[in-house]
Amino acid sequence: MPSDVLARLTEQLGDRVDTSPASLDAARADKSGFAADTAPLAVVHAASVADVQAVMRIATDTGTPVVPRGAGTGLAGGANAGGGEIALSLRGMTRILEVRPDDLLAVVEPGILNADLNDALAPHGLWWAPDPASRAISTVGGNIATGAGGLLCAKYGVVRDAVLALDVVLADGRLIHVGHRSVKGVTGLDLTSLFIGSEGTLGVVVGATLKLRRLVPGQSHTIAAVFPQGVRAAAEASAAVTAAGIQPAIMELMDAASLAAVHAMLGLDAPSAGAAQLTVQTDGPAAAAEADAVAEILRSAGGEVAVSHDPAEGERLLRIRRSMHPAIETLGTALIEDVSVPRSALPAMFDEIARVEREYGIVIPTVAHAGDGNLHPNFVFEGDEVPDRIWAAADDLFRAALRLGGTLTGEHGIGLLKRRWLADELGDDQWRLQRDIKGVFDPQGILNPGKVFA
Amino acid sequence: MPSDVLARLTEQLGDRVDTSPASLDAARADKSGFAADTAPLAVVHAASVADVQAVMRIATDTGTPVVPRGAGTGLAGGANAGGGEIALSLRGMTRILEVRPDDLLAVVEPGILNADLNDALAPHGLWWAPDPASRAISTVGGNIATGAGGLLCAKYGVVRDAVLALDVVLADGRLIHVGHRSVKGVTGLDLTSLFIGSEGTLGVVVGATLKLRRLVPGQSHTIAAVFPQGVRAAAEASAAVTAAGIQPAIMELMDAASLAAVHAMLGLDAPSAGAAQLTVQTDGPAAAAEADAVAEILRSAGGEVAVSHDPAEGERLLRIRRSMHPAIETLGTALIEDVSVPRSALPAMFDEIARVEREYGIVIPTVAHAGDGNLHPNFVFEGDEVPDRIWAAADDLFRAALRLGGTLTGEHGIGLLKRRWLADELGDDQWRLQRDIKGVFDPQGILNPGKVFA
Structure with a gap:
C-alpha cells in the first residue's frame, strides 16, 4: 500500500515527491524539540494549488494521512510527520499574487515568509501586522494555521484580526474560497476564523487574502x-x-x-x-x-x-x-510554554510560576508579552525527552493559568504537546463539538491525525 | 402536541410564558418588513440561563422549533417566529455582570441594549465599539447574532473584533463556554467567531465577554x-x-x-x-x-x-x-439592502445601482459606509409584499456586488431574505459544509429553522 501511494504521487507530481533521507528526517520535527518516531512516506513540495489537490485526492483514495507543513518553525509539534504519512510542504508556494494599497489587502500563497512579505509590502507603505518572534523564518500559511501572535498584538492584533479570506483545499481535493475581500461581511458562518488556528486539521490553506495596515508614521x-x-x-x-x-x-x-x-x-x-x-x-x-x-x-x-x-x-x-529563544537553547533542551492570562492576572501568574519553581526544584526562565498577558515559561532540561517531572510541573502551571481565567496557548497552538489538556480547558461538551466539526471536514480522519484532537 | 409543549413550558416557566395576541403578533416580525404568516406557539421571556436551558430541553424533547430573539430590530427576517415555533426572547436578561477596566472587558447578559451598555461603560472611560444605526434599540445579543457593524467599523472594527468569549445554550439545553478572557488565545477551534453572525442557527447566546476600548481622548x-x-x-x-x-x-x-x-x-x-x-x-x-x-x-x-x-x-x-431609516419609511415600504464591496469598487457599485435604476425604472436611495465599502440601497415600494420586479432588481444588484468582489451582506445577515442567494456566494461545496456544521450543533433542526440555510 505505501508503495502504491508513492507510485501514484510520483506519477502525478514527479520530482516534487521527495524521499531523500534528509528531507524525510527533517519533516519528523518542528522547533518544539519533538519528533515523530519514524519518518513519513514522502515529502511533497507543492508548487501549485493543483499539486495540493492532487495530493489530497490520492490521500483520500488511499486513506493516507497528510501533514501540511510550512517552514517547520512551530512550537507545539503540529507539523511533525511520521510513519505512513505524507508531509505536504507549502513552503515552495511563495508568490504574492496581488497588493492593493487602496483596499489595504494582499493576496498571497501560503509559503511566503512573514518577513519576506513585509519587505515586499514596505515600498507600498503597508505591512501585515502579525509579528511572531519567528517572523524571519516562519511562513504566512504557518502563521495562519497556528493563529500566530507576536510582540505587537495588544495594539495591532493577531492573525485572526488580519485575514479576510482563504483558499482551502479540502480533504478530498476540492477547492473552496471562504471569507470576503470587503472590510465587512457576514454572509453565512465565519469559516475563515474557523480555519485560522485549526493547525491543519480541517483543510490545507493554499491562498490567503490578508488585511493590511499602513506603516505607522x-x-x-x-x-x-x-x-x-x-x-x-x-x-x-x-x-x-x-x-x-x-x-x-x-x-x-x-x-x-x-x-x-x-x-x-x-x-x-x-x-x-x-x-x-x-x-x-x-x-x-x-x-x-x-x-x-x-x-x-x-x-x-x-x-x-x-x-x-x-x-x-x-x-x-x-x-x-x-x-530569548537562542539564549535558552544554550541552557539545555527547552519546553517552551505559552499560557495566556487576563492582563490583571499577570502578577498572580508569576507568583504561580515561582511556586512551581519551588515545589519542583527547577528554574523556569520566563518572558511575557506583558501588554496582552501572554507568558512563555521555558522548562529547561537535559536530553531529548521531556522528563516526567517537567511534565508534572508544566501540568501544574497550565492548571494555574486556567484557574486565573487564562488559556493553555496564546499563540503556539495545541499540536501534539497540549492535546491531553485540551478537554480540561474546553470541557467535554465543547471538545466533542469541536471534534465533530473536524469530522465534517475530514470524515476519513486523514488531515493531520493525532494533532489537537487526540 | 402544541398544547403539550405549552403545558410543559408553563409548568416550568410560569408567567414567563406569554401567549397574549399582541406579543405573539409582535414576534412574527422584525424591522425588515417581513412577518411570518402565522403566530408562534408562545413567546418565552427568559429571565435566566436556567430558563433558556429549560426551554431548549422541552424543545428537544418535543421536536419544537425555537427562534431566539432580542429586540426584534433585525433587517433580514432572522428573528421572525411563526406557527408551531417558540419565540425565545432574551430581551429581559439585561444585567452587566462585570466591568474590568484593567482587562478592558465586560461580561454581560444578551438582552442589554447596545446604547444602555455604552452609557454604563462611559463612567469607566470605556466603550464597546460596534455601533449599528439601531444601537439605541438593539441588543448586544442581537448584535452578536447578526455580526453587526455600524458607522465606526473601518477604524474600530465590527462585532467579531469585539467579543472575547460567549456562553451558549445548545439545542438540547447544555451550556457551554467558548473563547477566553485573555487578549490572545488559540486553544482549539475558534467557536466564538463561529457563533458570531450565526443568526440563532447554532445555539442561544446567553452571555458575552466583550472586548472594550478606552474612550478616545x-x-x-x-x-x-x-x-x-x-x-x-x-x-x-x-x-x-x-x-x-x-x-x-x-x-x-x-x-x-x-x-x-x-x-x-x-x-x-x-x-x-x-x-x-x-x-x-x-x-x-x-x-x-x-x-x-x-x-x-x-x-x-x-x-x-x-x-x-x-x-x-x-x-x-x-x-x-x-x-436615513425613518426618512425612507416616509417614502413607502422599504427593502433595505446591505451589500459590501472592496473600497476601491465603491464608484463602480454606484454605477451598477444607477444601471439597475434605469433598467427597472425605479429609484434606489442609497447610503454607504464609504470608509468600509458597505452600501445600503433602499428599494421602496407600495404595500406589504415585495413586488417581483423589486426582487428582480435586488437580484441584479446582488449579482453585481458579487462580480465586484463583494458580499451579499456586510452587517445585516442572511435571515429569510437572502437565503436564496447564499449558495451563489458561498458555492455549493461551502454551502453544504456550513449546513453540515449546523447539523453538528442542531441535529434535530430545531434552532431557527428555515433561516440562513433554506
Missing part, C-alpha cells in the same frame, strides 16, 4: 526599565501602564533568569541578581508623550528607567528580548 | 462635503481619502435621493438637485490635522466643503445620516 520611542525587586514588581508596573489607558506598541517582560541567559549569550555585563526588565515601545502620533508617561509610571513603580527616542537604540534594546 | 472633527456632480464623484472622493492613508472614524455617503428624503423629513431646505453628500469625522490625537487633510482632498475632488471643530455641530451633521 513617525518614529517609535523605547523605554527600558530594570526592576531590582524582581519580576512581580515588573509585572505590576506593566499592569499599571495598561490601567493608565496607554496602549504601547510593544511591552515585553523578562524575568531574572531570562535576562541573565541573554546577557551571557550576547556577552553583555551580567544584570544585577534577581532584576527583571520591562521593555516598552510606543508609536504613532502620540508616541513621544506616551513614552514620557510610561517612563513616569515605571519610575513610580520602582523601575530604573531609560528612555530612548532613537529608533536604532530602541532596536538594540529590543534585541535583548528577541534573543 | 480629545474631540472629534467633522467635515461635510456636498458634491453637486453626484454620488459617483462623492464615492471617488471617499476612495481618495482612504488611498491617502487617512483613517477617519466615520465616513458616510448619501446619494441625492437619500439626502432629499432626509431633508424633507427634518424640514431642512432642499439640497440642490442631484447633489450627494459625504460626512467625515476624525478623532484621536491627530484628529485636527486629519480633518484638514480630508477637507483638502475633498475640495480637490470637487466637493463644497465645510469643516467643523465643534462636536455639537458635528453631531448635527451626522444626524442627517442617522435619520
